[in-house]
Amino acid sequence: MGNFTLAKQDFLLFGPAILLLAVLCYWPLAWVALQALTVKGELSFTTIATVATGQIFWVSTLNTIYLTTSVVLITALVGYPLAYLVSQASPLWSYTLKFLILFPFWTSTLVRTYAWVVILQRDGLLVNAMRMVVPDMTPVSFLNTRAASTIGMVHIMLPFFVFPLLASMESIKRDYLRAAESLGAKPIIAFWTVFFPLSLPGLLSSVIMVLMLSIGFYIIPIVLGGGKGAVISMVIEKSLSLYPDWAVASSMGLLLLLMSAVALTILNALANKAQSIWR
Amino acid sequence: MLKKMMFVAALSPLAMTAVAHADSITVAAWGGSYQDALRASFFEPTAKELGITIAEDNLSTGLADIRLQVQGKSVRWDLVDISAEECVAGEKEGLFEPLDYNIVKSDGIDKRLVGKSWIGFVYYSVVLAHNTNSKEATPKNWKDFFDTKGFPGRRSLGNFPSETLTIAAMADGTHVDKVYPIDLDKAFAKLEELKPNITAWWSSGTQATNLIMDNEVDYGSSWNGRIATLKASGAPVDWVVEGGVLNADCLVIPKGAKNKDLAMKALARFVSPDLQANLPKHAANGPVNVKAFETGKLTREEAAKVISSPENLKKQVLLDPQFWGDNIVGIQARWQNLVQ
Structure with a gap:
């Protein structure tokens, strides 16, 4: 990266993208920062300090971290074997599986979320299915819980997890595994000592992807969570209409961005370290 | 070529604003079937009468x-329906144009819903509803609803402090006239007690x-319009009007609205008894102007079903906007x- 230089014509290539980002992302972001850090035109950290020490902010932040972490962990536990299966399958199977993973991706998030309501509610599909096994089961509801939010989000996040990981798994040559086995490693040992370390950079970029997308989730916790365990996005939304200026909501947004940046930096450092195995 | 494109891009916002004519106003409301009802009851008759175009937008x-819009000094709306x-x-923030009560006639509208720069528009109510297939006993009022021994079923309430704390203020049977000013500590304590039973x-x-x-x-609070529609369609639900928390939407003219004079005239028509009387034909929302019931547009039977009929008003409590305007920020945490 260090000896990377730019020719004039390169600007023509990525200029439009930079311009777009500047207008639609950097400029509004600067405005948000301005709202958070000024009072009547003067630089002031009062608002952001009040927000950062407030109970609402920390409770909702902890809720967000809890939800996001469970989503990332469960998505990883489900997604990794799935990506592995696809990467090892015959071309026809691999194609079919990819299609099946992508298929729900083309349905709107809102529709999929309401589908979970139908499945998880008291007289829902899940309970009815369970009744086939235990006919006199007392009706229970899985809806309106944190678990319901987590399930709904894992469903939405799975393709985002599988595809970056798959791209990196597919670039791992099978010869490496064969070489390990010909040197006497059992398949399971070959997997853990050769395949898994090589897939780590892909795994981490998938984790980053899911983490970043999950932090700002709003609709799913609202619809499936029953209003309990408010996440930070809900609190920001409430603050927008509650306070006469944008300072509180902007401060929360800024703090959220800061925490995301810290998480991202740590994960990126880990990913870089994992990447070094390839060199 | 690039210069030309940038020129066009720079012009396009101007092109958009040019659409708003002098004899046209833009009204913003909450969209959906609610806005359809407003259009049929208020927008279309007013547009016809005043010979203007009423364009619509959604909040x-x-x-x-x-x-x-006001702070960004690009006010696109002339008349807006908010809570x-x-x-x-x-009004405290100074976001609205003051209303001219020589043009707008407020008689027939509850004084608590008449501000310097805003006026009540339509009523809806948060009522106690239940599932008729439920095996649990049916609560008849909010006192029953808060009695978890007599009524051990599962409950839901709105994630809105003003409505739900008003309900909690009736937990020990307080009469609807005595609810305000709400004893917030007591109301919070009641909800804290009920919380384990809230799904x-x-x-x-x-x-x-x-x-x-x-x-x-098994039972919970619900907006009257939706639950009434469901009941009418044969769903296993029912509700009671007693103890309903009446809530009003109101109309404002944003500060710096481009057609504020015309908007004032339209607003005057919107709250007039004869157009207010149109509303129950199109929605479960009620007229905010009680004089609507004297226009002869509604029969006695029709009037009895309206959520804000004089008879039904007595059974419900008005969510006092002033109280919440003063208290909401403090209780949010x-x-x-x-x-x-």
Whole structure:
């Protein structure tokens, strides 16, 4: 990266993208920062300090971290074997599986979320299915819980997890595994000592992807969570209409961005370290 | 070529504003079937009478939309329908044009819903509803609803402090006339007690009714319009008007509105008894002007079904916008802690 230089014509290539980002992302972001850090035109950290020490902010932040972490962990536990299966399958199977993973991706998030309501509610599909096994089961509801939010989000996040990981798994040559086995490693040992370390950079970029997308989730916790365990996005939304200026909501947004940046930096450092195995 | 394109791009915002003629106003409301009802009851008759065009737009978050337009000095709306609480808050912030009560006639409208720069528009109510297939005994009022021994079923309430704390203020049978000013500590304590029996804190009208219709809860609060529609369509739900929390939407002219004089005339028509009397034909919302019931447009039978008929008004409590305008910011943190 260090000896990377730019020719004039390169600007023509990525200029439009930079311009777009500047207008639609950097400029509004600067405005948000301005709202958070000024009072009547003067630089002031009062608002952001009040927000950062407030109970609402920390409770909702902890809720967000809890939800996001469970989503990332469960998505990883489900997604990794799935990506592995696809990467090892015959071309026809691999194609079919990819299609099946992508298929729900083309349905709107809102529709999929309401589908979970139908499945998880008291007289829902899940309970009815369970009744086939235990006919006199007392009706229970899985809806309106944190678990319901987590399930709904894992469903939405799975393709985002599988595809970056798959791209990196597919670039791992099978010869490496064969070489390990010909040197006497059992398949399971070959997997853990050769395949898994090589897939780590892909795994981490998938984790980053899911983490970043999950932090700002709003609709799913609202619809499936029953209003309990408010996440930070809900609190920001409430603050927008509650306070006469944008300072509180902007401060929360800024703090959220800061925490995301810290998480991202740590994960990126880990990913870089994992990447070094390839060199 | 690039220069030419940039020139066109720079012009396009101007092109868009040019559409708004002098004899036209833009009204923003909450969209959907609600806005269809407003159009049929108010917008179309007014447009015809005044010989103007009424363009429509939708709100996304409410007061924040107006704030953004006024502070950004690009006011696109001339007349906006928001909640009465938001009207009180917005007036404090100076976001609206003062109303001219020589043009706008406020007689027949509850004094608590007449501000310097806003006026009540339509009523809806948060009522006690239940699933008729539920095996649990049916609560008849909020006192029953808060009695978890006599009524051990599953419950839901709105994730809105003003409505739900007003309900909690009736937990020990307080008469609707004595609810305000609310004893907030007591109301919070009642909700804290009830919390283990609350399955969900709903945040939309659809969610409120679905919870009850799908038997996710046995009983809960719900907006009267949606639950009445469901009942009429044969769903296993019912509701009571007693103890309903009447809530008003209000009309405002955002500060710096381009056609504020015309908007004032339209607003005067919107709150007039004869157009207010149109509303019950198109929606479950009620007229905010009681004189609508004297116009002869509604028969006695029709009037009895309206949520804000003089008879029904006596059975319900008006959510006092002034009280919440003064208190809402302070209690928001307590509320968040409660619903955690």
